[in-house]
Amino acid sequence: MGDTVQRILVRAKDGIALLKAPPEEVKPVDTFTRTQGLQTQFSADGKLLAIVKPSGSGVSIIDVASSKELRTIPASNVMGIAFSPKNTFLQTFQKAGAPGEKNLVLWSLATGEAAFQQSQKTFSKLSWPSIQFSDDETVAGRCVTNEVHLYDPQDFSRGIVDKLRVPGVAAMQLGFDPPSHIACYVPELKGAPASVRIYERANMASGQPVARRSFFKSSTVKFFFNRGTTAVLVLAASDVDKTNQSYYGDTALHYLACDGSNECTVPLSKEGPIHDVQWSPSGKDFVVVHGFMPSKATLLDSRCKTLHDFGSGPRNMVKWSPHGRFICLAGFGNLPGDVEIWERSQLKLLGKTRAPMTVTCEWGPSGRYLLCATTSPRLQVDNGIKILKYDGRLVYQQPYDQLYQAEWAPAARDVFPDLPPSPKASKSDEASTSGQAAAAAQEKKPYIAPKPVAYVHPHAATSASIKSALFGDDDKPKALSRSAQRNKKKREKKEADGQDADGEGVAVDSLAAQVQATQIEEAEIPGETGKKIRAVQKKLRQIDELKKKAADAGGAGALPPAQREKLGQEAALRQELEDLQKTL
Template sequence: MAVVEPSSSLEILVRGPEGFFIWNGPPFPSGEPGVKLDRVPCTSAKFSDDGSKLMVTKLDSVISIFDCKTLTEIRSFDVPNVLAAVISPCGTYLQTFQKCSSPQHKNVVLWKIENGESAYQLFQKNMTKVTWPSVHFSSDETGACRLATNEIQFFDPRDFSKGFVNRLRVPGVAALELSKAPGSYVAAFVPESKGMPASVQIYACGKDLQSQPVARRSFFRCSTVQLSWNSGSTGLLVVVQSDVDKTNQSYYGESKLNYLTTDGAHEGLVPLRKEGPIHDVQWSYSGKEFAVVYGFMPAMATVFDKKCNPLLELGTGPYNTIRWNPLGNFICLAGFGNLPGDMAFWDYREKKQLGTTRAELSVTSEWSPDGRYFMTATTAPRLQVDNGYAYVLLILFVCKMCFG
């Protein structure tokens, strides 16, 4: 089962073994959500980041695109042997990956949703978490690029028929992250090799593309990285993870939080007050602050400004999750997954805790677009009944202390 909210309206999509349906979002005057769209058979469903479109993959390899305002199907694509599909942030493009055995068959296709035509095609041998999607977009779709061998290739998102319009050579590059909005920078990760440390480098995009990075950070004992840009494209958070903790303090390896700015003012570790793993980190929607949950249990949570100065301590507890609401005024600090589900709600502007509650066995969570409701869900395969059907628990909390 899956539960998802679009980013622009109060609707909830619930997907089960037999398909998906859409509920009216909160509040629920009768205590029960109203159904806006009856069950549609599918294998997967995903909103575009801006909430304007809904991508639905059906059982017969047909991918349908729905308009979220009218909840009507506006386009369908018949893609045989499709293994993966993703919709671009603003709902302009659909990207599909098909099973294929020959390089002559271009199995990655970028479709223009407006007219249903192919905008770009390429061959990709296999699909991994790092290599998919093949074409990366900035959140406002003003920038687009893809990872190639030892280089990053850039496109004009308004006209993919040009092919790649620029290229940046980065020997050994293994992953990238395009900045959100504007898409003016790209972060490139190069793993350790032949005794050389791993590194994350930030490059400027555009016509005046420079081969020298505007910021760089190197580190040993690095297996993987998580790259997180802020809105405004001024700062990049880098969670560096190693599979082995040489201090033998953690079975799950070692992690560090690094921070780089595009103006070169900061290239180093975030000054955390407690040793231990990085559980979660999230930028505020303004991009001016970020919150971190870190340290051995009980974990600590701190809010920092974009100069890495601590602004607010959220205390300690059995926490591994931080969720900042879209308005930037409320923060939920929680312990989900293998933790009991404790949640603490904070008013960031008033710098005070609003209250606490618990959502046991939760595996996913999300704020509503208006920032007033917080939803948690228990989904399969975390919890299943004996006959194999998924059991779904939805809990909606309202910040009554602030809204009445």
């Protein structure tokens, strides 16, 4: 057992700080002095911290427990840093100042001097670190043009101790525990498919792979060896999806057993992209998040047999706790931020919550807490950190004006015990949890968008309102189509029978006039008299509409003067209509 204090590193606008983390009170570590830095990197056991100093003044190596600076590595223009698994070396990539400059360097942390140097033209975060070590530091490997070179970390002065020739190799991965196998990727070339080949280190001289799988639709791959190095998962991705089903390209997940007994595409039940995949810490099973949204999450064993289906949901990430007891399924990025936490042994859902706008999410070394961070430059607003317990409860939250990085200080697996979920302390806790779940469900009600309306230019809207206020002609009837006119006549007939759509009574004399007017209108009276009758009918319909409007507004006094004047013309218009009808 080592230091059992959990720590969180935050790199913000005002500098780098170390915080004590739950279950202790969250506060800055007293002995750590806030400092400025361009990059930070913890060692695998969390005992050392490397900070790239600003203005190219080197890399500072800090002892995390005491917060003391152990030494400064004299490296300038550093773009990448990485510790070796047993803290023997610090690997740096420096921006080359001249062609052929040896800018890939392994520094001895015991002496602070360069132990090994090579030249490398480009830097990629996807393939960093360029020199890979096994967990026990018995072997180190590097991918170069058409070859994989192996070195002895105990004595780099021996140079290349073993060599594997693989024409066209673009990426490699060394098995880490144990380092018994090497995976190599050869991309597509001149119509030939891409391939992944697994080589056994003990039989590299033969140049023959023990397992091989070929496939199309790939420009990059990512390797996932399990603990024990018995199998490897290969996530193949292409920049373009030729089926046009995904804007982000095409992905496929392949499985290869390191003994050559099985190689296949991982059988998944839903079509769509592979969002994430991760082996359990034991290496006996893995979880895949796959398919078009809402995606599915599936648990499979080390032989690719399905063990459990977690159902569908807005997810694109899976994280195992360090001991493999809990599984976090979440959806971040352009997803709402739903977080689900499952217990592996019983496959039971322990809690659900939501952490919107999260950029990074990681388990703490104790396996009891999750750190969710919103960082810049991915998001420029609402930066901050949230700490969730394994049941989804929020235990700490801190906003930042600008946060660049937030991560746990790691620890060896034996530092923290593997504890089961704590039982509920009381029924009140259960009630509180159910209340939180109900509140969360309430928050997740689907958003109903308002119905779209026609766009009206601001100037047009303003002029219409001014014209209406001045002249009171906002009630001018719009020209109706033939279909609308027929429907209107039908409605008027229903009103004549006392079946008004609004369920309100209509004056008998008004109904009689409307029925008579409709009959005359339907007769299509020719000549000048017909034109006059239709004009009077139109004015009477407008007056009827004004009456309804006045009733809704609380009386005719609420109408503009021009409209009130029009209401006063009703009796004269009806008399004129009656006189015109007598001439027929």
